[in-house]
Amino acid sequence: AKDDGKNTYHFYTKEMTEQAFERIFMENNLREALNRNEFEMYYQPQYDSNTNEIVGFEALVRWNHPERGLIPPQQFIPVAEETGLIVPLGRQIIDMATTAIAEWQRSGLTKARMAINVSAKQLRDASFTQTLSAILDKNQCLPEWLELEITESSVMKNTEHTIKLLHQIRRRGITISIDDFGTGYSSLAYLKKLPINKVKIDRSFICNLPEDKDDAEITKAIISMSQSLNLDIIAEGIETDEQRAFVNSEGCYMIQGYLYSKPVTYDDMTAKLKGEA
Numbered sequence: 627a628k629d630d631g632k633n634t635y636h637f638y639t640k641e642m643t644e645q646a647f648e649r650i651f652m653e654n655n656l657r658e659a660l661n662r663n664e665f666e667m668y669y670q671p672q673y674d675s676n677t678n679e680i681v682g683f684e685a686l687v688r689w690n691h692p693e694r695g696l697i698p699p700q701q702f703i704p705v706a707e708e709t710g711l712i713v714p715l716g717r718q719i720i721d722m723a724t725t726a727i728a729e730w731q732r733s734g735l736t737k738a739r740m741a742i743n744v745s746a747k748q749l750r751d752a753s754f755t756q757t758l759s760a761i762l763d764k765n766q767c768l769p770e771w772l773e774l775e776i777t778e779s780s781v782m783k784n785t786e787h788t789i790k791l792l793h794q795i796r797r798r799g800i801t802i803s804i805d806d807f808g809t810g811y812s813s814l815a816y817l818k819k820l821p822i823n824k825v826k827i828d829r830s831f832i833c834n835l836p837e838d839k840d841d842a843e844i845t846k847a848i849i850s851m852s853q854s855l856n857l858d859i860i861a862e863g864i865e866t867d868e869q870r871a872f873v874n875s876e877g878c879y880m881i882q883g884y885l886y887s888k889p890v891t892y893d894d895m896t897a898k899l900k901g902e903a
């Protein structure tokens with residue numbers, strides 16, 4: 627179909643119709659899904675590769691649709707962001723993830739933090755910090771148990787307001803990490819101004835290690851930069867032992883990826899923690 631004008635036309639038309647349909651489906655159903663509590667959190671453990679202990683969790687949302695089954699976040703988070711529904715959805719996400727970590731902490735199953743993804747639009751919402759505090763109170767979740775993951779690109783989009791907000795959040799004792807690091811072209815000087823604790827090396831740099839020389843150089847540079855700024859560093863998307871060995875050899879020991887565990891449900895994570903305790 628590639629070199630035939632007519633077929634190409636049909637091909638793209640069909641695809642665009644499907645995309646448009648998909649988009650309308652998402653918009654119409656997201657709000658209802660919120661009311662019906664169809665969103666569910668999965669938790670992926672982060673490990674210290676020196677001790678093989680769990681040192682953190684990342685909360686990852688899924689849409690458990692009654693007919694379609696589990697819908698991955700990349701299919702609905704962008705729509706939720708564009709429509710503003712990410713604000714109420716984000717509230718539910720924070721509520722569920724803080725409930726989980728408070729439960730595990732209080733029952734002595736872990737001393738690790740829960741990392742929650744926060745999008746640019748959520749940060750721009752005027753009531754963000756108030757809502758966050760209210761949810762923490764309600765769930766009796768200590769700020770020390772919480773980490774917020776903010777993408778490098780969303781920090782760059784918001785600038786002054788975001789920097790102020792991040793300082794407020796930091797002062798409460800919540801950890802802040804920069805997600806997808808290396809994809810947003812921010813400078814070292816800029817990073818120094820931000821009240822951040824931790825940098826996550828994006829999976830796109832990890833997946834072709836150790837063979838890809840460019841990715842290897844970028845990964846090395848991110849690790850050494852984090853060390854010089856006294857920031858914690860974690861590699862995400864580690865699938866092979868070679869990838870783990872490579873980042874270890876450069877001084878990065880915190881690991882998240884399928885090599886250790888895929889994201890799992892609350893019940894499965896609870897069972898896993900009980901098994902390890």
Ligand code: C2E
Nearest residue numbers: 686687698699700703719743744745863864865882883884
């Ligand atoms: P992200 O924040 O970069 O999350 C990491 C993604 O990599 C997750 O995909 C995770 O399941 C996946 N992953 C982890 N280890 C491996 C691995 O070893 N191999 C491979 N191939 N993948 C791995 P997921 O859960 O599909 O989430 C995709 C993206 O959706 C996230 O990327 C994040 O940008 C967004 N997202 C997920 N949950 C939330 C949420 O609660 N709130 C917001 N605002 N965004 C979310």
Ligand code: CA
Nearest residue numbers: 684743775805
């Ligand atoms: Ca993340």
Ligand code: CA
Nearest residue numbers: 805806828829
């Ligand atoms: Ca990432």
Ligand code: CA
Nearest residue numbers: 777805806828
């Ligand atoms: Ca990402």
